[in-house]
Amino acid sequence: MAAQLLDGKKIAAQIRAEIREEVAQFVGRHDVVPCLAAVLVGDDPASGVYVRNKQRDCRQVGIESRLEHLPADTSAPQLCSVVASMNGDPSVHGILVQLPLPAQIAPASVLDVLDPRKDVDAFHPENMGRIAEGRPRFLPCTPHGIQQLLHRCDIPVAGRHVVIVGRSQIVGKPLALMLLARDSTCGPQVANATVTVCHSRTPQLAMMTRQADILVAAVGRAGLITAEMVRPGATVVDVGINRTDAGLVGDVDFEAVRQVAGYLTPVPGGVGPLTRAMLLYNTLTAARAQVAEKIR
């Protein structure tokens, strides 16, 4: 029987509706509108689309969005000074620096000046450290979106073997920490996993992935995960986004894996919409924390 597809678009719409309601309550209670400020450096078309989509998402749920668009030859000190002024602006609750940055700017140099309380991507070392310690302030949007997806599709994680292919700072590594934790925003059933992380130096990748109850592919290589690499009935979460002549595809050989897996996320329409929804969640979380800090 073909795998059941996990509809990320539908679940993201549910989450946005919940956030819209919570934003309205927050504004009514505090007379403060949550605000996300994005910084875009250069004219990369894909980054421009991502930022515009995020701004549209904000408008839909009642979050204010601002955009600072800087030229491609912006220097690291210039970008840091823009971020520093956003840090000091009390009407800005979340700051997002769209990646990738031009070659002359090391992302770490910008993260170092970003106020961790406004770091709604959760990439700042302090926020990563808090996740590792099991007391997160924010959760990175893609891993958190995956947890929400599993939770809302009634796919338990606790006690199961999750194999993650990819160890990046934004997906694989934080997801591993979050699924290893004792609890999650969705409760302990979406944590407490046994986690294996694979990467480009992992020998016998197929032998590892075939052991997965839940397999997450976050690599950026079209078709890397073939049907032979999937245990029959496993849940397969495809994070990859690859632009090919055939259009946008994930890391999973979709048609073949669909015949083997129990559940499968499509690309597009799987993890991507959830990533965007969780950015709104983090912006509201940041606004709540900053208002509470002022009241104290």
Ligand SMILES: NC(=O)c1ccc[n+]([C@@H]2O[C@H](COP(=O)([O-])OP(=O)(O)OC[C@H]3O[C@@H](n4cnc5c(N)ncnc54)[C@H](OP(=O)(O)O)[C@@H]3O)[C@@H](O)[C@H]2O)c1
């Ligand atoms: N859907 C979404 O919302 C969303 C969000 C973020 C990213 N993405 C997509 O997810 C993909 C991964 O993104 P990322 O930022 O995590 O990528 P990344 O930083 O490039 O990391 C890729 C990871 O894959 C590993 N890898 C590369 N080739 C491999 C192979 N043949 N076998 C096993 N592992 C291999 C790399 O190993 P090494 O560490 O050894 O190099 C690395 O750990 C990309 O397609 C990206 O566009 C989607």
